[in-house]
Amino acid sequence: MKTYFTRMGDASVTFMAEDEIRNDISDAVALAAKKGKIPPLTQEDMDHLFEIITMPGNIVGVNPGDEIVSTSDSQSDKLFLNTGLSLERTQQALVHERCFGADSIDLGFPDYNFKAAKPCAGTESLAAKNGLNQLIIPFLYAGMPNLGFYTKPDGPVENWAELLPDGKIEEALAAQEAAVDYAVHDMVYIAEKMYKIGMDGINMDTAGASGDADFLAALKACEAIRTKFPDMGVEMGMAGEYVLGMHGKLTYDGVRLAGLYPHKQVALAEKAGATIFGAVVNTNSNKSFAWNIARSCTFIKECSNVSNIPVHVNVGMGVGGIPMCEYLPSDVASRADKALVEICKIDGL
């Protein structure tokens, strides 16, 4: 029986027969459609996905003319973080522009969250200016809202992740609500500094990582930034395909945030004024690449269908169908990208 080279969600190599791949695709599509209450991929989409997964060759690509653009999450520090190459962040950004062909690049604080960056906003502005003078590509300032950092001992509010299991529900909800205000303040503060130095945009990375309160903080900060600085772009990238209900009752524009999937998340991001939405679908390490990319495509296709703003799918480690491992295998990474472009009609990666 003919089998095809592919990988599991943890990047380990496996060989699968046609019916195994097709079954994984249809199972994953059905599950995603049920969870998200969204249309499944069409049979044509699933057949096309099978073709992509089983294409010969290591790297696959889209047709000439169908290329899309790229954004990144704090990529200007990733060369150092991932390889130990001791380059200053502006130099790293230039490497991305002049060697890697990046369409945009982010500047991010080494302790990659807005709370930690805030006291250093002055020196961050200087690094931003150095980059802006030398770079041609759009330059964004990136950070994580990361509401968890506002909890004790790192921050001023009680830790709701400890209060909830102890049954202290009211205290846990109040702590999250307080943390939202602190986080919004810090994000708007940094955005103002960056806007005044000339940055093209702000990237809120992993919005929703600490649950629905975290997502609310990103939405409120986005709204404030776009009101104060209407010509500053805001990219809002999510942490997961599902907004965890750590609070459960928080709303934005009358919509409860807990339990939202990408097609509902993007609507609120758009309402808040975001100009780019970074959709996320998490990889299951125990399932095949076929299962993971089929699931991703089902969620992302609907997200892209309903969105009026560009959708840039997160395709890093453990998201967007990509396996959960440090070194991304180019065979499945390129297949994930091709599938997302051709089936989901996304605007960027």
Add this chain to the structure above:
Amino acid sequence: MGGTKTAGDMVMRMQLAKGMRIGEAKKYVADKLGVSVMDLSDMYVMMEVRERLGLGLMQPVADTPTGIEAKLNIAKVLGITINSVERFKKRAGLV
């Protein structure tokens, strides 16, 4: 899309600044540059366009615009305001 090897940076600018989806952003940039949408991704075409209009090259030579110089020209050609360009002009006393 290829960044400054092609027109990727400019298409990206239209997405970030105006929330344009990929098709609309590509068409906008293509119309402004006087090329086809397909040409935007073609480094052979775009190298000549970028050199001629001073939009910056991925592998610059000394007397071609880089950084803020190129962005000044990009802003003019695309008919948009680029924040860093405006700040530069203000700080340099050009406005």
Add this chain to the structure above:
Amino acid sequence: MGKENIFEEAIQAILDCDDDRAFEIFDEAMAQKIDPVELLAKGYSAGMTEAGEQFVSGEIFLPELVFMTEIMKKVTEKVEATLDLGNTAKKGKMIIATVEGDVHDIGKGIVASLIKTNGIQVYDLGREVTVDTIIEKAEEYQVDIIGTSALLTTTMTEQRVLEEELRARGIRDKYKTIVGGAPVTQKWADRIGADAYCEDAMEAVKVVLELLEK
């Protein structure tokens, strides 16, 4: 009200987060001389099982689940008092922690909450917990199970360190170990010698109960 109706009402009281109604049902059941253990199993516990499934499917969220757990704790105390068992022994004891170098604890907190609803004593050590602390606390609390969570490929190696350290100290057989977290797989659990792997919170409950029966 018949027995089956009482059980249905007990289930619904849990799902509605209605502690007053839960206690009213208890009183009605006692008035009808219904076996309190049966009431607990087919009523309130069944409600908690349904709640767990609703949580996993995203119909309810963590604070609601925690509130239901609190109601469950109180009705369980009432049942135990009726049976005059005093301090009923818990089904087992477990330590749970996010490993050293890793600050992610949302998933681990959800697992802790769900396991507690099943009458297991859970000591949550928090995040960034060293192997030494995990072992020290396991010995202090005399737990049955050690559960560790890691969300990063760079921190999941601490789970292997834990296994090695337990063996080096000659106490590996005292505990059952469970591993979880996004990059963790059954293959990883097998490779490092963990007793079990759990993909999600519901599976964690099932696995913990099975391990305690062994």
